[in-house]
Amino acid sequence: MGIKYFEEEKVFKLDSKGVSYVIALVDEEQFVGHAYFGKKLSDHHVRHLMRLNEGPLVPSKNNRDRAAFGDAFPFEYSTHGVGDFRESCLKVRTSRGHEACSLVYVSHKIYTGKPALAGLPATFGKEDECSTLELTCIDPVLKLEVTLVYSVFEDNDAITRSVRIKNTAKEDIFLEKALSACLQLDGLDYDYITLHGSWARERHIDRRPLSHGKHSASSLRGESSHQDQPFIALTTPSATQDFGEVYAMNFVYSGNFLAQAEGCQFDTTRVVMGINPENFCWKLASGDEFICPEVAMVYSDAGLGKMTRTFHDLYRNHLIRGEYKDKKRPILINNWEATYFDFNTDKLLAIAKEASSLGIEMLVMDDGWFGRRSDDNSSLGDWQVNEEKLSGGLSHLVEEVNKLGMKFGIWFEPEMVSPDSDLYRAHPDWAIQIPDRTATLCRNQYVLDISRKEVRDTVYNMIKSVLSSANIEYVKWDMNRPLCDLGSFALDAEHQGELSHRYMLGVYELQERLISDFPHLLLENCSGGGARFDAGMLYYSPQIWCSDDTDAIERLSIQEGTSLIYPLCSMGAHVSDCPNHTVGRRTPFSTRGHVALAGTFGYELDVTRIPAEDRGMIPSQVAMYHKYNDLVRTGDYYRIANYSENHQYDCWEVAAKDGSEILITYVEVLRRANFKTRTLRLKGLDPNAVYENEETKEQFTGDVLMYGGVQSPETWGDFSSRLMHFIKISK
Numbered sequence: 001m002g003i004k005y006f007e008e009e010k011v012f013k014l015d016s017k018g019v020s021y022v023i024a025l026v027d028e029e030q031f032v033g034h035a036y037f038g039k040k041l042s043d044h045h046v047r048h049l050m051r052l053n054e055g056p057l058v059p060s061k062n063n064r065d066r067a068a069f070g071d072a073f074p075f076e077y078s079t080h081g082v083g084d085f086r087e088s089c090l091k092v093r094t095s096r097g098h099e100a101c102s103l104v105y106v107s108h109k110i111y112t113g114k115p116a117l118a119g120l121p122a123t124f125g126k127e128d129e130c131s132t133l134e135l136t137c138i139d140p141v142l143k144l145e146v147t148l149v150y151s152v153f154e155d156n157d158a159i160t161r162s163v164r165i166k167n168t169a170k171e172d173i174f175l176e177k178a179l180s181a182c183l184q185l186d187g188l189d190y191d192y193i194t195l196h197g198s199w200a201r202e203r204h205i206d207r208r209p210l211s212h213g214k215h216s217a218s219s220l221r222g223e224s225s226h227q228d229q230p231f232i233a234l235t236t237p238s239a240t241q242d243f244g245e246v247y248a249m250n251f252v253y254s255g256n257f258l259a260q261a262e263g264c265q266f267d268t269t270r271v272v273m274g275i276n277p278e279n280f281c282w283k284l285a286s287g288d289e290f291i292c293p294e295v296a297m298v299y300s301d302a303g304l305g306k307m308t309r310t311f312h313d314l315y316r317n318h319l320i321r322g323e324y325k326d327k328k329r330p331i332l333i334n335n336w337e338a339t340y341f342d343f344n345t346d347k348l349l350a351i352a353k354e355a356s357s358l359g360i361e362m363l364v365m366d367d368g369w370f371g372r373r374s375d376d377n378s379s380l381g382d383w384q385v386n387e388e389k390l391s392g393g394l395s396h397l398v399e400e401v402n403k404l405g406m407k408f409g410i411w412f413e414p415e416m417v418s419p420d421s422d423l424y425r426a427h428p429d430w431a432i433q434i435p436d437r438t439a440t441l442c443r444n445q446y447v448l449d450i451s452r453k454e455v456r457d458t459v460y461n462m463i464k465s466v467l468s469s470a471n472i473e474y475v476k477w478d479m480n481r482p483l484c485d486l487g488s489f490a491l492d493a494e495h496q497g498e499l500s501h502r503y504m505l506g507v508y509e510l511q512e513r514l515i516s517d518f519p520h521l522l523l524e525n526c527s528g529g530g531a532r533f534d535a536g537m538l539y540y541s542p543q544i545w546c547s548d549d550t551d552a553i554e555r556l557s558i559q560e561g562t563s564l565i566y567p568l569c570s571m572g573a574h575v576s577d578c579p580n581h582t583v584g585r586r587t588p589f590s591t592r593g594h595v596a597l598a599g600t601f602g603y604e605l606d607v608t609r610i611p612a613e614d615r616g617m618i619p620s621q622v623a624m625y626h627k628y629n630d631l632v633r634t635g636d637y638y639r640i641a642n643y644s645e646n647h648q649y650d651c652w653e654v655a656a657k658d659g660s661e662i663l664i665t666y667v668e669v670l671r672r673a674n675f676k677t678r679t680l681r682l683k684g685l686d687p688n689a690v691y692e693n694e695e696t697k698e699q700f701t702g703d704v705l706m707y708g709g710v711q712s713p714e715t716w717g718d719f720s721s722r723l724m725h726f727i728k729i730s731k
Contacts, residue, residue, distance in 0.1 A: 001110070001112060001131045002014060002015045002016060002130070002131045002152040002154045003015075003110050003131045003132070003133045003150075003152060004044075004110075005108065005110060006044050009024070009044065009045065009047065010024060010025035010026075011023070011024050011025075011035070011044050011045075011046075011047065012024075012108070012133060012135070013041075013044045014133065014150060014152045014159060015040060015152065016040070016152050016153060016154055016155075016156060016157045016158070016159070017040070017154060017155065017156070017157060018039065018040050018157045018301075019037075019038070019039065019040055019157040019159070019299045020036060020037075020038065020039070020040045020041040021036070021037045021150070021152075021159055022034075022035040022036040022037075022041075022044065022046050023035065023076055023135070024046075024047050024050060025105050026050070026052060026058060026073070027058040027059060027060050028060040029059065029060065029104050030104045030105035030106070031058075031073065031075070031103075031104060031105070032075065032076040032077065032103065032104075032105050032135060032137060032148070033050050033073060033074050033075060033076055034050075034074045034075070034076045034182075034183070034184040035047060035049050035050050035074075036049055037183065037185075037247065037297075037299055038245070038299055038301070039299075039301045049186070050073075050074055055068075056068035056069040056072065057069070066082075066083060067082075067083030068083070069083070070082055070083030070084040071083055071084055071085050071086070071265075072266060074184035074268070075182065075184070076135075076148065076182065076184075077089050077090065077103065077137070077146065077148055077163070077182050078090070078182050078270070078272070079091070079101040079102055079103055079139075080092075080099060080100070080101060080177065081098075081099045081100030081101060082100050082101065082102045086262055086264055086270050087214065087260060087262050087270055087272050088177060088179075089163075089177070089178075089179035089180075089181075089182045089272055089274065090103075090146065090165070090175075090177060090178060090179070091175075091176045091177035091277065092142065092144065092173050092174065092175055092176065093173070093174040093176055093281075094142065094171065094173060094174075095171045095172050095173075099176070101139050101142060101144065102139055102141075103137040103138065103139055103146055104137055104138065104139075104140070105135060105136075105137050106136050106137060106138050107136045108133065108134060108135050108136065109132075109133070109134045109136075110131065110132070110133050110134075111131065111132055112127040112128070112130070112131050112132075113125065113126065113127040113130065113131070113132065114130045114132050114151045114160075115132065115149070117162055117291055117293070117294060118291060119291070119505050119508060119509065120252075120253075120291060120293050120294070120505070120508065120536075121252050121253070121254075121293075121294075121319075121508060121535070121536045121537075121538075121539030121540065122160070122162070122252055122293075122294045122319075122539070123151070123153075123158075123160050123252065123294065123296065123314065123315075123318040123319050124318055124319070124321075125151070125153055125318050129153060129154065129155060129318075130151050130152060130153045130154060130318075131151070131152055131154070132149065132150065132151045132152075133149070133150045133151075133152075134147050134148070134149050134150075135147065135148040135149075135150075136148075138168075142169060142173060143167070143168045143169035144165065144166070144167060144168070144169070144173060145165070145166040145167075145168050146163060146164070146165050146166075147163065147164040147165075147166075148161070148163055149161065149162045149163065149164065153314065153318060155313075155317075156310060156313050156314050156317070156318070157298060157299060157300070157310050158296055158297065158298050158310055158311070158314045159296075159297045159298075160252075160294050160295065160296050160297070161180060161181040161294065161295045161297065162180055162291065162292055162293065162294045162295070163178070163179075163180055163181075163291075163292040164289055164290070164291055164292070165178060165284065165289065165290045165291075165292070166284075166287075166288070166289040166290075167284040167285065167286055167287065167288055167289075168286075168287070169286060170286050171286065172283055172284065172285050172286070173284045174281055174282065174283055174284065174494075175280075175281065175282040175284055175290055176277060176280070176281050177274075177277035177280070178274065178275060178277075178280075178282065178290060178292050179258070179272050179273060179274025179275065179277075179292065180251070180273055180274040180275075180292040180293055180294065180295045181249060181272065181273050181274065181295040181297065182270065182271070182272050183247065183249070183270070183271040183272075183297065184268065184269070184270055185234065185247060185268065185269040185270075185271065186268055186269075187267060187268065187269065188210060188211070188212070188263045188264075188267040188268070188269055189210075189236070189237060190209075190210040190234040190235060190236065190237070190261075190269060191207050191208065191209055191210065191234070191235045191236075191237050191239070192207070192208065192209075192210045192215055192232060192233065192234050192235075192261050193205060193206065193207045193232070193233040193234075193235065193304075194206050194217040194228065194229065194231065194232055194259070195217075195228070195229035195231055195561045195562075195564070195565075196217070196227065196228060196229075197226055197227060197558075197561075198226050198227055199226045199528060199529060199531070199548065200529060200547060200548055200549035200554070200582050201547070201549060201554065201557070201558065202226050202229075202529065202530035202531070202533065202546070202547050202558055202561070202562075203229055203530065203533070203558060203561035203562050203564075204557050204558070204561050204644065205557075205560065205561045205564065205644065207235075209237065210234065210261055210263055210269065211263050212263040212264075212265075213262070213263055214260055214261075214262045215260065215261050215262070215263075216258060216259060216260035216261070217229065217230075217231070217232060217259045217260075218256075218257060218258045218259065218260075218276055219255075219256050219257055219276065220256050220276055220278055220279060221256070221482035221483060221484075221531075222255055222256060222447070222482055222483025222484075222500055222503060222504075223254060223255060223479065223482060223483070223527055223531050223532045224251075224253070224254050224255070224257060224531070224532055224533070224534040224536075225482070225531050225532075226528070226529065226530060226531045228259075229533075229534070229561075229565075230250065230251030230253060230257040230259055230273070230534055230535075231248070231249065231250045231251070231259060231564075231565055232248070232249055232259040232260070232261060232271065232273065233246055233247065233248035233249075233304070233307065234246070234247045234248075234261060234269065234271065235247075235303075235304070239303050239304065240303050240304070241303050241304050241305040241638070241639050242302060242303045242305055242683070243302065243303050244302075244303050245299070245300065245301055246298070246299065246300040246303065246304055246306075246307045247271070247297075247298075247299055248297065248298045248299075248300075248307050248311075248565075249271060249273045249295050249296070249297050250295070250296045250298075250311065250535055250565055251273050251274070251293065251294075251295055251534070251535070251536075252293055252294040252295065252296060252319070252534075252535040252536050252539070253275070253293035253294075253504070253534065253535075253536045254504055254507070254508075254532050254534050254536035254537050255275070255500055255501065255503070255504035255536075256275060256276035256278075256279065256280070256500050256501075257273070257274070257275060257276055258272070258273065258274060258275070258276045258277065259271075259272075259273045260272050260273070273295050274292060274293070274295070275292070275293065275501060279486060279497065279500055280497055280498075280500065280501065281496075281497025281498070282497065282498050282501070283494050283495055283498070293536070296311070296314060296535065298310045298311055298314075304564065304639075305638055305639060305683070308563065308564055308565070308637060308639075309636050309637060311565045311566070311567075312566070312567040312568075312636075312637060315535065315538055315566065315567055315570070316567050316569065316634070319535060319538050319539055320538055320539075320542045320567075320569075320570070321515075321539065321540075321542075322515060322519070322523075322542060323519065323520055323522075324522050324542045324543075325542060326634075328626075328629050328630065328633065329522060329542075329543065329569075329600050329601075330361040330362040330407055330473075330474075330522070331359070331360050331361045331362065331601060331602055331603075331622060331625055332360070332361065332362035332363070332364050332407075332409060332474065332602040332603070333351065333352075333355045333360045333362070333363055333364065333602060333603040333604075333605075333607060334364040334366055334476075334574065334602065334603070334604050335348060335351060335363070335364065335365060335366055335606075336366035336367065336411075336604065337550070337576055337577060337581050337604045337605060338351060338577075338604070338605050338606035338607075338609075339351075339606065340367075340368070341367065341368040341373065341374050341375055341376075343365075343368065343389070344389050344390065344391065345389075345390050345391050345392060345396070345397050345400075348363065348365060348397060348401075349397070349400055349401070350608055351363065351606060351607055351608055352400075352401050352404055352406055353404060354607045354608045354615075355406070355603070355607050356404040356405055356406050358607065358615070358618040358619055358622065359618065359619050359622035359623075360406070360603060360607070360618070360622065361405075361406060361407060362406055362407040362408065362409055362473070362474060362602075363401050363406055363407075363408055363409070364408075364409035364410065364411065364474060364476060365397075365408075365409070365410050365411065366411040366476070367411050367413070367478075368389070369385060369386060369389065369390060369394075369410070369411075370382060370383055370384060370385060370386055371383075371384065371386060371421065371422075372386065373386065376443055376444060376445075377418065377420060377444045378418045378420035378421060379418055379420070379421050380413055380416045380417050380418040380421060380445050381416070381417035381418060381421040381422070381423030381424060381448070381459070382421050382422050382423055383412065383414075383459070383462035383463055383465075383466055384462070384466075385466070385469075394466070394469055394470050395469055395470040397470075398470035398471050398472065399470075399471075402471055407473040407474065408470070408471065408472055408473060408474070409472065409473060409474025409475065409476065409522070410466070410467075410472050410474070410475060410476070411475075411476045411478060412463055412475060412476070412477055412478065413477075413478045413479065413480060414448075414459050414460075414463055414477065414510065415447060415448055415450055415459075415479050415507065416445045416446065416447060416448060416479070416480065416481065417430065417431055417445065417446050417447075417448050418444065418445050418446075419441070419444070419445075419446065423458075424446070427455075429489045430448055430449055430452070430455050431446035431447065431448060431449065432446065432447045432448070432449050432483060432485060432486065432487060432488065432499070432503075433446070433485050433487055434485050434486070434487035435487065435489075437485065439485055440484050440485050442480075442481035442482065442484075443480050443481050445480065445481060447481065447483050447503075449488050449489070449490065449499075449503070450503050450506035450507055450510065451488060451490065451491075451498075451499060451502035451503045451505070451506050452488070452490045452506075455506075456506055456509065456510055459510070460510055460513055460514070463514070464517060467518060467521075472521075473520065473521065473522060474521065474522045474523075474524065475514070475521055475522075475523050475524070476524050476526055476545070477511070477523060477524070477525050477526060477541070478526045478527065478528070479526070479527040479528065479531070479532060480527070480528045481528070482531075483500065483503065486499050486500060487499070488502075504536075508536070508540070511523070511525075511540040511541070512540065514540075515540060522542070522543075523540060523541040523542075524541055524543050524544065524545060524572055524600075525537040525540070525541040525543075525544045525545070526544065526545035526572070527545075528548065529545060529546075529547045529548030529549070530544070530545065530546050530547040530548075530558070530562075532544070533545075533546060533562060533566070535565075535566075538566070538570055542569070542570065543569070543570050543571070543572050543599075543600045544570060544571070544572055545572035546558060546559060546562055546571045546572050546573055546599060548582065549580075549582045549583070550573075550574055550575075550576035550580065550581075550582070550604055551576070551580040551582055551583045551585050551587065552587045552591050552592045552594075552595040552596075552667075552719065553585060553587060553643075553667075553669060553719060554580075554582070554583060554585075555573065555595050555596075556595065556643045556644070556650045556667060556669070557643065557644045559571060559573065559595070559598055559599065560639065560642060560643075560644060560650075560652075563598070563637060563639075563652075567633075567637075568598055568599060568632050568633065568637060568654070569600070569632070569633040569634075570600075571598070571599035571600065572599060572600050572602075573595065573596040573597075573598065573599025573600055573601060573602070574596055574601075574602045574603055574604035575589070575592040575593050575596045575601075575602070575603050575604065575605070575621070576592065576603075576604040576605055577604070577605040577606070577610060578592075585719075587719040588717075588719060588720060588721070589613070589614040589617050590617065590720075590721060591667060591719050591720060591721040593617070593621040593624065594665050594667070594721040594722075594723060595665075595667070595721070597624065597625060597628060597629075597632065597665070597723075598632065598652065598665060601625045601629070603618075624723075628663055628723075628725075631654055631656055631661060631663055632654050632663070634656075634657070635654040635655050635656050635657060635662075635663075636654065636655045636656075636657060636684050637652065637653075637654055638652065638653040638654070638655060638682075638683040638684055639652050640652055640653055640664070640680055640681070640682070640683070641678075641680075643667070643669050647669075647670070648668075648669060648670050648672065649666070649667060649668050649669055649670075649678065649712075650666075650667040650669060651664065651665065651666045651667070651680060651712075652664070652665055653665075653682060653683060653684070655683065655684035655685065659684070659685060659686040659689065659702075659728055660727070660728045661725065661726065661727050661728060662682060662684065662685065662691070662725070662726045663723060663724070663725050664680065664682065664723065664724040664725075664726075665721065665723055666680070666712055666713055666715070666721060666722050666723075666724065667719070667720075667721040668712075668715040668717075668718070668719075668720045668721065669718065669719060670718055671715070671716070671717055671718050671720070677711040677712045677713075677714070678711070678712040679708075679709040679710070679711060679712075680709055680710055680711070680712055681705075681706060681707065681708075681709040682705040682706055682709070682710065682726075683706060685702035685703075685705055685706055685726075685728075686702045686728065686731070687701070687702040687703035687706060687707075688701070688702065688703070688731065689701065689702045689728050689729075689730065689731050690702075690728070690729050690730045690731075691705060691726040691727065691728050691729065692726065692727050692729045693710075693724060693725070693726055694725040694726070694727055695724070695725070699729070700726075702728075705726070710724070
């Protein structure tokens with residue numbers, strides 16, 4: 001078991017294969033403190049790292065300085081109002097208006113396996129894969145019970161954390177802040193990394209030095225957002241892809257969040273993560289329990305690359321579920337950029353016939369098939385087939401597509417409603433809004449109050465009816481606007497602050513119902529592109545649309561930032577038309593294919609209208625996908641060069657876990673005149689084995705490829721790209 005309690009020292013030691021996390025109980029009051037997180041230790045005697053012998057002393061020996069102690073002690077879960085003036089994880093308000101809370105340890109449990117989180121996405125593991133510690137604390141004055149839950153994956157250097165908060169008093173308590181994790185680090189000499197962006201340029205890596213004060217990434221948009229990602233990493237300043245220490249947190253949640261690092265007065269660092277406390281207030285009645293979503297924590301002693309591969313393995317093995325968890329996904333063609341709203345049965349079948357002849361395996365019908373939807377100004381919420389557009393009905397279209405040997409998929413936006421819709425006219429109070437205030441439209445649509453059961457049931461029944469009417473094997477679930485004007489007609493004044501989280505719980509319930517009722521369905525989440533690309537969504541869908549920007553060069557930075565945390569198999573990536581519909585850039589068709597190969601791979605174009613030369617390349621791209629996808633989906637990802645840093649070229653590698661093969665993707669973004677090839681130092685190989693370049697038949701030992709390197713392949717022109725495939729031929 002990866003968790004032990006040393007009773008004499010009052011120390012909990014959590015061990016994975018390469019990492020230790022140590023918690024200690026302190027003073028007669030049993031404060032829960034953080035002692036260590038880092039490279040695996042053989043010993044548990046690390047209490048000295050908490051500086052308990054330095055002033056201010058623990059309260060039992062020096063109660064006159066209790067507040068000073070509270071403002072310096074490395075609390076495992078910080079609380080508000082009793083002397084710790086750093087960022088708190090828990091802030092409560094009593095019915096009398098008081099806001100102080102102090103937690104002390106009362107009991108613990110250690111067991112194999114990992115519990116599910118009711119109504120929430122979370123990692124999972126069998127009894128022989130992970131073990132769990134539950135530390136139960138109380139505030140004896142408030143009679144508030146707080147259970148800190150830690151799980152350790154023995155096969156993976158990740159530790160997950162969540163919190164349960166229960167009111168055992170007779171009076172109501174209001175949670176004004178309930179974060180999921182707090183991490184205390186010694187020193188202040190770190191860089192911190194977040195992923196920042198906007199629509200069509202999501203998750204660009206942002207790295208800067210930490211300093212005194214608070215540095216955060218957050219969202220108040222009701223979604224994890226285009227702008228920020230529920231992720232933060234602290235690194236030693238010299239850390240690279242391969243060297244240096246990294247401490248990272250990723251929130252398994254899809255709504256409002258806060259991820260913050262604080263440089264504190266004694267040159268220590270506190271990192272917190274959880275539901276954003278702004279616009280949040282949860283009424284906890286007597287006997288009620290609130291469950292905080294999960295945080296995944298990773299420590300790496302070998303740079304960002306090891307952190308990345310740890311997250312990838314954790315999510316591929318212990319978060320993604322369902323039939324497609326370990327399965328190659330069908331190559332799809334989506335009609336959105338091909339036709340937008342201007343399509344009918346004949347046009348879709350023409351695309352499908354041509355696509356089928358080229359080896360494409362699924363047709364996805366995007367927005368515009370329902371209600372009176374001829375543009376984005378009406379009909380969201382009216383999930384009935386428009387048979388004027390789809391002559392013969394949906395079942396006829398699907399049958400014809402299936403006759404071509406293709407699967408069929410469909411687009412929904414279940415969380416939204418158009419003002420011009422039958423649903424809104426019948427139930428205007430079902431939209432999130434504040435009475436007497438002009439409701440804010442975005443993309444000419446409102447957000448349905450998914451926190452309400454009757455709304456969820458109505459929407460889901462319409463979706464289920466459509467999916468049951470034909471052989472539909474894929475759903476793209478979209479969400480095209482953020483939440484604002486937060487008000488629900490179903491909640492009284494004391495519960496309005498719960499709306500954003502209740503909304504997210506409602507979305508999770510809907511998606512759980514969908515994949516339970518249709519277990520063979522391939523679900524792909526989307527939110528105006530990549531506004532809800534997060535670990536919470538991966539629990540329900542094995543892939544998420546990465547960005548509405550499909551330009552291959554723009555995708556280099558987007559996919560680099562995304563793959564910093566999330567496995568390649570989760571990134572929705574397509575080959576699209578040129579000039580690109582977002583930036584107007586023209587890139588070679590081959591480069592578009594190579595970049596999309598680093599994700600789920602598909603097409604976003606009218607295959608009947610693209611140049612014949614491009615169309616003629618599709619069968620070879622289909623073969624390329626089938627040849628390499630098992631490796632891309634399951635292998636170890638290594639970043640070799642970053643276009644976002646060098647502004648000239650990009651390069652990444654996927655290596656089979658057994659070292660049997662590697663695939664290198666090289667993109668020459670800007671061609672230089674009169675320069676030699678570059679030396680690429682490969683990674684993840686068996687140094688003693690011999691590898692052969694499949695194309696050139698050149699052979700090299702693994703140590704030569706890793707420590708000496710190999711020359712970059714010849715390319716011609718800006719935006720050109722090549723693949724290099726090495727196969728292990730002997731030990």
